Amino acid sequence: MYTDEELKDTAVNVLRKLEQKFSFECAEVYIQSLYHMMGGTEYRTPKVFQSTNRAGCAIRFFKNNELFFACFPLPTVLNEIENLLSITSYPISTKAFDFPEISLGSSRIENIYDRRIASMHEEEIFNLSYSLNQADESFKEIILDGSIMLSLERKAIANSSQAVAFEKSTWFDIDVRALYRGFDMISSSEKHLTSRQIPNSIHSIVDDLISETIQKTVHADKLENVTVPVVFSPMAFSQIFSFSIVPLLRGSSSEKLSSELSPDFNLIDDGTVPGLPNSTAFDDEGVNQAKTIVIKNGVFEQLLNSSQFKEEGEMNSGNSFRVKMFEYFPRNYQAYPSIYPSNLLIGEGETLSETIIEEIGDGIFVNSTHGYMTADYHSGAFKVSANDAYKIEKGEIVGTLDTFDIIGNIFEVLSKNPLFSKDRKVVRPNNTPYSIVSPCVVSEEISIFL
Structure with missing residues (x-):
């Protein structure tokens, strides 16, 4: 895994090479290092599903007043951009715009990084997954299915404004489904929680889910009046x-x-x-x-809006994100930045x-x-x-x-x-x-x- 300084240095080196080799006056380099670890439970059996480590670099640049976009694996980006012009053969249709001046304020957004998530290893998430099962031991009719995913994202951005932005963030995602057989019927409930830090109590999340599931076994009479709030x-x-x-x-x-x-x-x-x-x-x-x-x-x-898509004179709202929809963790350097x-x-x-x-x-x-x-x-x-x-x-x-x-x-x-x-x-x-x-x-x- 790359260190924080290596990610920042790579962003600067890629930008410098673009400017020196191709004489780009307007270019942007985006680097993402993303680490996932997912564990879960299936029919009361704890299971580690996957561990993913992805690092890549996305480049946008103007050439002859046309905008181009390309992506590379981070380990080979400095070598592969030698052939950049032959790789990016189709320009993106857009009006001309300036890449924004990177100027971070003195303050940082707090509570977006949890050191416990960043340093967690496979055995720890296995134990965390096992804790899902402990919550339903007193309810023999309850079966829990679910997953816990821990994510560490680090991103570095450099552009022709000659500045570098760097940030690291963590996420905790839990998806749990409870199945309950009682009163001659089967009911189920689901819960999803996304937070920047590991919650104080996973048991409380599961307990709420179990209560909701049991509540569903009480079946209401059919509605007689459908014009109700x-x-x-x-x-x-x-x-x-x-x-x-x-x-x-x-x-x-x-x-x-x-x-x-x-x-x-x-x-x-x-x-x-x-x-x-x-x-x-x-x-x-x-x-x-x-x-x-x-x-x-x-x-x-x-x-x-974003730098590319905003009206003249309009303040930039800072809503440009690289997203691949329908992925479990949608942030992806391979996606073209769009407004979200x-x-x-x-x-x-x-x-x-x-x-x-x-x-x-x-x-x-x-x-x-x-x-x-x-x-x-x-x-x-x-x-x-x-x-x-x-x-x-x-x-x-x-x-x-x-x-x-x-x-x-x-x-x-x-x-x-x-x-x-x-x-x-x-x-x-x-x-x-x-x-x-x-x-x-x-x-x-x-x-x-x-």
Whole structure:
């Protein structure tokens, strides 16, 4: 594994060679060293699945006013760039832009690096995986499946501004599924948590999961009235939000976001909040992360951008990230930098979710959905399956419901008297490279098909 200094020196040496050999006046070098270790459990059997170490270099440069992009394994990059011009034969269609001046502030984002994760070895993650099984020893009917992944990412960025940005970060990801057989039925629940540090107690995560799973074995009567308020959990709402609204936060989508939304709806992207999963000192172009107010009191303020994709005179929001979608860990040096959120913060309301449920009386609580990736951000329409939902009766959650379909439009949900809870949770929907801090959201603009 490369040392921190070796990564920084390699970035400088690659940039120097590009300038000396090819006389590039505008070039950028991005180096990533990524180390994964994943463990888990299958049917109460601890198992180490894989250990991955990846290091590479991505280069962008202008030649004859055309932009080119190339990637190389880090061990051979200094030799392989001798043939750079023959490798990058097709230019990227784009208007001319300047690579940003790398100028890191004196402050750093705290709580994004856990030394325990960076130094953990295979035996330790094996023991960590085994701790999943210890939590269900008192519940013989419970079977846990899941995985724990520890990641260490180090990145170095150098460009023609003659400065180098370097940062190292850690992630802890846990995915757990509990299966329970009781009361003549089988139920299951899932939990996913992403954090920068190892949680204080994995047992508490598993205990909550077991409680949810057992609760599902209490089956509710079939709904008689399907025109009731729907309460979306932070995860359920974020799943729909990720594919119906988030794609509009970049590009020329301001007219869609400028539609009349509820004055109670606020949306901020903030990559500077300590401890959140995607807070970092700078994005993948070396631009300092920022707090960007996207929507304030229902009124559109600003889109997210990058050095390549921003309007003239617009401040850079620091949202350029190299992402390969649908990978377990999506950050990848081989991906071309594009605009993504870091941490989206949906504004909270004034009432706790427990009180909201009490005041609703009768309704539905949706904890998770399937099919949310089919949401149409052009129209705002979505159709999802509520695979984890509960009946609310007289202000209490009384039991689980069979899977049913939900149809709605995100613009109607966010414009026609939505109710946001005071309490929020940090979630990361599957297949997304960002986190969302979301409240529970209540809407009556939903069609239910049982």
